[in-house]
Amino acid sequence: MGLRGEVYSTRVNGEKRTFFFNVKENRTGDYFLTIVESKKEESGDFDRHQVMVYEEEIEAFAREFGKAAAIIQKKRDLAAQAKRDDESDRGR
Secondary structure (H helix, E strand, C coil), X not given: CCCCCEEEEEEEECCCCEEEEEEEECCCCCEEEXXXXXXXXXXXXXXXXXXXXXXXXXXXXXXXHHHHHHHHHHHHHHHHHHHHHHHHHXXX
């Protein structure tokens, strides 16, 4: 897109929150990522929080995010396996 615009945008709809991932370009042509969390409040307004990750930090950010996500996924996998084992034991 260019010229201080949005280059890419996608969103993830959760049960209570929506996350937006936006790649933007600043006026000097540098790219940066914004991650926005949006949650609807009881009043109907939206509570929004934003994190900005600049081009020079994106590689380290992605690496550490991947590590953190892998830990959560491993926990989920172990819990799913334990549930399958428990169901298998009850079937005997």
